[in-house]
Amino acid sequence: MLDLAVLGLLRAGPRHGYDLKGHLSELGFRRISFGSLYPALRRLEKRGLIIALRTNGRRKAYRLSEEGSAELSRLLRDESHPNEEDRRFNIRLAFFRYLEPALRVRSLERRRRDLIDRLGSTQRSLQRASGGTVDRYTLALMRHRVISIQADIEWLDELIAAERGNVQIYANTSSLMRGTE
Amino acid sequence: MLDLAVLGLLRAGPRHGYDLKGHLSELGFRRISFGSLYPALRRLEKRGLIIALRTNGRRKAYRLSEEGSAELSRLLRDESHPNEEDRRFNIRLAFFRYLEPALRVRSLERRRRDLIDRLGSTQRSLQRASGGTVDRYTLALMRHRVISIQADIEWLDELIAAERGNVQIYANTSSLMRGTE
DNA sequence: TGAATACTATATCGATTCGATATAAATGTA
DNA sequence: TACATTTATATCGAATCGATATAGTATTCA
Incomplete structure (x- = not known):
């Protein structure tokens, strides 16, 4: 890595x-x-x-x-890592320009499938936990995880769309610079 | 850990x-x-x-x-880890019920400070990179990181508010169960 | 019934990564 | 000049990973 x-x-x-x-x-x-x-x-x-x-x-x-x-x-290119670590995907993405363009969408779509899997199993965990057995902190953690994965998938969708159609991503940047305070 | x-x-x-x-x-x-x-x-x-x-x-x-x-x-309780790993914080949170209630808010606030720091340095990186030197994938990565940290901070704010005022968190859950497909 | 397959469960191994610490040259600054 | 900070490489033990081995138990289904 x-x-x-x-x-x-x-x-x-x-x-x-x-x-x-x-x-x-x-x-x-x-x-x-x-x-x-x-x-x-x-x-x-x-x-x-x-x-x-x-x-x-x-x-x-x-x-x-x-x-x-x-x-x-x-x-x-390596596709031998099913469900690769987040960090590893991020590093790959950082050097995507060195990957043959034809392989980029495939790679993004594979990542998307991984995240969809994760979303599913996390949602199932959450649903089991919502039966009342679990304390509020654990529940908060699980819920936040679901939301994070959903956000990651939506981001990935933008990347995929951009890759396919050469669409401009993130037209508006001002919100990125506000300090959360 | x-x-x-x-x-x-x-x-x-x-x-x-x-x-x-x-x-x-x-x-x-x-x-x-x-x-x-x-x-x-x-x-x-x-x-x-x-x-x-x-x-x-x-x-x-x-x-x-x-x-x-x-x-x-x-x-x-351990406060000897400045800027602790995400994973470590998440594990601590999962067992927060075993931490003395008085220490919980402090712990959450420390985490918040860490994230604010990270947000700042990430935004500065992004700003430097926006000068045109960096390719679109790296830029996308940096932007997504900023958004993720902002979301984490907002989530933390909810946790802190809930901890302080015993406020109900996440009244609405339906959106958590939708499959992104 | 019996064979094949999946699941439960513990263990081990080499390689990688972490986190802390040591060392020292160069650079800034009071 | 004295002191602190930054730059830079290195090392060490411990923690973690990822892959693999082994074997008992359960399930499936021909």
Whole structure:
């Protein structure tokens, strides 16, 4: 999963470890630690997917190799993960531009099916729980989960529509900038 | 994190491993694997926080010890995790009924501050990215993240209001049951 | 009845990831 | 100059994941 993120970032040009961490944060993957990032870099270097460039000072920059680029494509295409982790899908999406356009809609639709499944089972859980057995906090949690999944599916529908018809997404942005306070 | 979940579930009565997994799924923590659950049980048993009960057959049920109950309270109270993981907060919330009522609002408000922080930094990322440097998928991802955090904060506000005023939450449930299709 | 299939249940293994900590150079700033 | 912050890499033990093994029990149905 980190491999995917690292290869994806290096696809745009050479970067060193600390720099990668910064860009991952910008992308929203804030909790990825150096304790996984640096080992991942050595791992990828050993596999020949990235190549260390000597730079001045303590920095060790890496660039993507041919094999690395191929591996990135493979990971982006990869359909062997049924019901993949949210984080993993998000990382894939962040590098969607490197996925063959023809495969993008398919990938989004697969994600949609996963979420529909999840919605169903979460709703069933909720319905069982609504029988009065469950305390209000758990119930609140379950309800919020349903709403979140529904919102994710609607968002995905917009992405799919945009992908199909080249529709403009999110015409209005002002609400995104209001501070909830 | 798993410790918290296991202790929380056992608080309501003895259960065996497979059973715990099932209940975790019901609660929405679907991706917790046996590869972490069983080691966690042995870990907790070794620390004397849970006690194995002999049952018929292959089952090994566990019950919470006095120390386990104390540890659960401690973990629920725990404020040493600034900006805790979403998953961890959700697990704490699922067992909120075991947290002293006076501490509940505080805990929710701390979570709210964390989310406000996250909202701010995510919005700043988005604003930087909107300068035209970033592709549409990454942009879509960042925008969706902002919206999700805003929704989480609003949900939290309802929880806080309910906690303070004993207000009924979610009067209307019908929309939660519609299948998005 | 008996064979095939699914479900329940525990366990283990290597690899990955986390979270905390150490170290030190460069840079800012009082 | 002295001190704090930021940049940067590294390491360590522990937690978690994901896949796989094993085997008893229940269900199905030919």
